[in-house]
Amino acid sequence: MQHKIKLTVNGVAYERSVDPRKLLTDFLREDLGLIGTHVGCEHGVCGACTVFMGGESVRSCLMFAVQADGAEIVTVEGLSENGELTPLQQAFWENHGLQCGFCTPGMLACATELLRRNPDPSEDEIVETLAGVLCRCTGYRQIIESVVAAAASAGAPDNR
Amino acid sequence: MKPAAFEYFRPSTLEEALEILARYEPEAKVLAGGQSLVPLMNFRLAQPRYLIDIGGLTDLAEIREENGSLAIGAMTRQSAIEDSPVVRAKSPLLFEATKRVAHRTIRNRGTIGGSLAHADPSAEYPAVLTALDGDVVALGPDGERVIPAPELFLTVCTTTLAPTEVLTEVRLPATGPRTGCAFTELSRRHGDWAIVGVAATITLAEGGECEEARIALAGAGQVPLRCREAEGLLQGRLPVAELIQEAAESCEAAAEPLEDIHASAVYKRAMVRVFVERALTTALSRAQRGQNAA
Numbered sequence: 001m002q003h004k005i006k007l008t009v010n011g012v013a014y015e016r017s018v019d020p021r022k023l024l025t026d027f028l029r030e031d032l033g034l035i036g037t038h039v040g041c042e043h044g045v046c047g048a049c050t051v052f053m054g055g056e057s058v059r060s061c062l063m064f065a066v067q068a069d070g071a072e073i074v075t076v077e078g079l080s081e082n083g084e085l086t087p088l089q090q091a092f093w094e095n096h097g098l099q100c101g102f103c104t105p106g107m108l109a110c111a112t113e114l115l116r117r118n119p120d121p122s123e124d125e126i127v128e129t130l131a132g133v134l135c136r137c138t139g140y141r142q143i144i145e146s147v148v149a150a151a152a153s154a155g156a157p158d159n160r
Numbered sequence: 161m162k163p164a165a166f167e168y169f170r171p172s173t174l175e176e177a178l179e180i181l182a183r184y185e186p187e188a189k190v191l192a193g194g195q196s197l198v199p200l201m202n203f204r205l206a207q208p209r210y211l212i213d214i215g216g217l218t219d220l221a222e223i224r225e226e227n228g229s230l231a232i233g234a235m236t237r238q239s240a241i242e243d244s245p246v247v248r249a250k251s252p253l254l255f256e257a258t259k260r261v262a263h264r265t266i267r268n269r270g271t272i273g274g275s276l277a278h279a280d281p282s283a284e285y286p287a288v289l290t291a292l293d294g295d296v297v298a299l300g301p302d303g304e305r306v307i308p309a310p311e312l313f314l315t316v317c318t319t320t321l322a323p324t325e326v327l328t329e330v331r332l333p334a335t336g337p338r339t340g341c342a343f344t345e346l347s348r349r350h351g352d353w354a355i356v357g358v359a360a361t362i363t364l365a366e367g368g369e370c371e372e373a374r375i376a377l378a379g380a381g382q383v384p385l386r387c388r389e390a391e392g393l394l395q396g397r398l399p400v401a402e403l404i405q406e407a408a409e410s411c412e413a414a415a416e417p418l419e420d421i422h423a424s425a426v427y428k429r430a431m432v433r434v435f436v437e438r439a440l441t442t443a444l445s446r447a448q449r450g451q452n453a454a
Contacts, residue, residue, distance in 0.1 A: 001167060003168060019165070020165075020166055020167065020211065021162065021163045021166060023163075026162075042161055042162075042202045043161075043198075043202050043203060044195060044198070044199050044266065047263075047265065056239070056268040057264065057265040058265060058268055058269055059195075059265055059266065061198075062194050062195055062198040063194060063198070064168070066170075067170075067213060067215065110263075110264070110265060114264075127350075128350050128351070129263070129264065131349050131350050132262070132263030132264070132265060132266070132351055
């Protein structure tokens with residue numbers, strides 16, 4: 001039995017019908033064509049599927065689309081506005097914070113949330129946050145440096 | 161992997177949730193934060209045909225102080241516990257344990273009730289409940305009942321909650337001024353499942369002797385392990401380093417950890433000793449300074 005859901009994703013309102021068992025990740029990717037949210041493990045350990053719901057980071061593979069009825073979702077596509085990179089994304093660009101890019105949506109989401117809650121984190125706090133997202137390419141060093149650089153840059157914290 | 165098909169309900173009252181649960185059990189399962197259940201469903205290790213999402217029951221997400229206790233609604237998100245000044249002040253053990261629960265993103269959805277009802281022996285919250293002699297409140301078709309910690313955890317991922325019951329509240333005694341608390345954990349990386357975890361408190365008497373010690377272990381058996389023999393060694397005595405070491409060795413002997421991909425039982429037992437010693441030493445220092453985890 002399908003359920004109707006109404007939700008906002010990256011500022012756009014959608015109304016769809018979903019099977020209860022459809023994961024939020026697959027809904028975003030298949031029903032809405034937003035393939036920036038990645039499928040890494042489907043059991044909540046890799047973090048590549050991280051999105052924002054109601055302003056908080058969540059692992060979209062651990063939610064069913066039907067649970068997002070009435071919610072405001074922001075995916076990696078919604079982090080920037082008008083094609084302008086956020087200070088965090090700019091820092092990733094400048095500090096080689098990605099290679100294959102598979103973990104990057106998760107890294108950006110978690111780092112964005114960290115900097116919102118704590119605009120001046122210690123490196124330990126950055127490492128603790130990033131430990132939740134698995135990266136097989138970079139060895140984490142450049143990702144950490146990207147977040148350090150973003151925190152140090154005289155911009156406002158990401159406001160989304 | 162994708163979950164098997166199920167019917168989904170999102171009741172707006174607890175009564176409605178209980179009614180649906182009673183109608184469809186044993187094929188119904190309550191969905192709280194989903195951070196433990198949904199992975200199981202995605203692996204098809206759990207295939208409930210009816211899923212009852214209690215995420216809308218916001219009444220169950222409050223933190224209250226009453227009569228020297230903390231009453232925490234079962235649907236309280238772990239991140240709310242982490243951010244709560246009341247928890248930080250009144251239950252520093254719960255606060256410190258919360259920082260070790262997975263990662264912030266998981267904590268944004270995971271709940272205290274869900275963690276306890278899931279009863280993973282490696283989880284932090286069951287060890288905290290066990291150490292503090294907390295209890296939970298359960299509501300079912302026959303009414304409400306209180307389940308003390310020692311009676312809640314039956315075996316791995318199994319509690320004494322009936323299939324028709326919902327865990328509604330968690331109650332923990334508030335921490336007094338002469339009590340120091342510490343939660344220590346060994347994991348491959350910060351945020352990974354605990355290989356061993358220790359929840360410990362030491363309460364000091366006027367003369368500096370240990371009036372009461374509490375020690376509970378995560379990852380040391382099929383349920384959280386309360387180390388009463390070790391606690392007895394400390395009680396009434398000056399908690400010098402040698403005595404703490406003795407208590408840690410007692411915990412090591414009592415532990416019956418399950419072997420897994422991460423560590424042998426022998427290694428885990430040795431780590432029980434190491435991490436109990438660290439937890440007790442830290443708890444003692446905090447009790448002496450009158451200052452728990454900042």
